[in-house]
Amino acid sequence: MARLKDKDESTFLHSLAVSALMIAFARSLGLEEQMVRLLGLGGLVHDIGKMVLPIELLQKPGSLTDDELAIIRTHPERGHEMISQNSGLPKAILNICLYHHEKFDGSGYPQKLSGSAIPCVARIAAICDVYEALTTIRPYKRAWTQSEAIDTMLRSRGHFDPELLKIFI
Numbered sequence: 001m002a003r004l005k006d007k008d009e010s011t012f013l014h015s016l017a018v019s020a021l022m023i024a025f026a027r028s029l030g031l032e033e034q035m036v037r038l039l040g041l042g043g044l045v046h047d048i049g050k051m052v053l054p055i056e057l058l059q060k061p062g063s064l065t066d067d068e069l070a071i072i073r074t075h076p077e078r079g080h081e082m083i084s085q086n087s088g089l090p091k092a093i094l095n096i097c098l099y100h101h102e103k104f105d106g107s108g109y110p111q112k113l114s115g116s117a118i119p120c121v122a123r124i125a126a127i128c129d130v131y132e133a134l135t136t137i138r139p140y141k142r143a144w145t146q147s148e149a150i151d152t153m154l155r156s157r158g159h160f161d162p163e164l165l166k167i168f169i
């Protein structure tokens with residue numbers, strides 16, 4: 001995390017905020033404290049794969065080309081590869097890292113998993129990740145209000161687990 005902070009402060013701050021959201025969400029789901037901790041850790045490392053991507057790409061203010069987007073989209077696998085080398089890490093954390101960009105309808109990446117084939121921890125992470133990104137200021141957009149973000153997420157049919165999204169709201 002310290003190395004991620006040095007490389008890209010905004011991804012570091014995003015990861016901290018996602019971690020806090022995941023802890024709060026996990027508690028409201030009534031998960032056991034050990035699982036709450038794993039979700040918090042998963043939030044911290046979910047984008048760790050961005051550490052090995054070119055900084056100009058991560059901080060590019062305009063829209064990305066198809067090639068650039070393809071590079072950005074390697075970050076779940078790159079991150080999973082990185083943290084897999086730490087053999088003691090629980091599966092839940094690895095799953096959050098690898099699958100947080102999968103979508104409920106199977107149109108996500110990297111594996112186009114759908115529905116319950118996406119590990120539950122990654123479906124939780126997807127909601128917290130997008131909510132945090134939408135409500136935060138970025139080089140290319142203002143920070144949306146909570147209600148704008150929720151509205152957009154509700155209208156993104158097929159992206160999120162509908163039951164989990166309902167509880168999150």
Ligand SMILES: [Fe+2]
Binds near residue numbers: 046075101
């Ligand atoms: Fe990500």
